[in-house]
Amino acid sequence: DADVTQTPRNRITKTGKRIMLECSQTKGHDRMYWYRQDPGLGLRLIYYSFDVKDINKGEISDGYSVSRQAQAKFSLSLESAIPNQTALYFCATSDPGRTYGYTFGSGTRLTVV
């Protein structure tokens, strides 16, 4: 099994719909992140969480919300999806005691029509 699992892998949704992207990890890391990837823009941070009770906004949090249900689970919600939220979404984890970089999930490609 993958260390960081994202579901669904692909999703098409309609404008105005609520959608949730899920992320679970087996790394035992406290820190979890949601990034968005757009062509020509790289990866941008949406939200991050240092533990279950510590959730913080990233640079592009508008239109998104998150829930840290447990140390291993971190979900991203789009309350009312809009077309410019069409992107590739990545969940990642990190261990603050190490500098080995992030461990990424395999991404969720979201299309809002």
Added chain:
Amino acid sequence: AQTVTQSQPEMSVQEAETVTLSCTYDTSESDYYLFWYKQPPSRQMILVIRQEAYKQQNATENRFSVNFQKAAKSFSLKISDSQLGDAAMYFCAYRRNTSGTYKYIFGTGTRLKVLA
């Protein structure tokens, strides 16, 4: 604010040849980490190599090596003996080495094509 710039949107290399991908960054910090990530068509982000700013020696991982020029704030990736499996998007990333630091700053990526 820190920034990471990858000025080459796309590069091509012949199989078995060497290619260098460029990355520059801007920071006022002296202690930080730099990373190269590979994103093949499978979309998975894979850590290729990392460099601690306090280390003068350039990091190497098999066919991958970096040229880290701290004063010039440059962090290029050299891929030797390129293989078809190296074809991917490559992202340069920066992270401060500060307690509680969370944020990685990514460049916009360089798409590498490997020609048979």
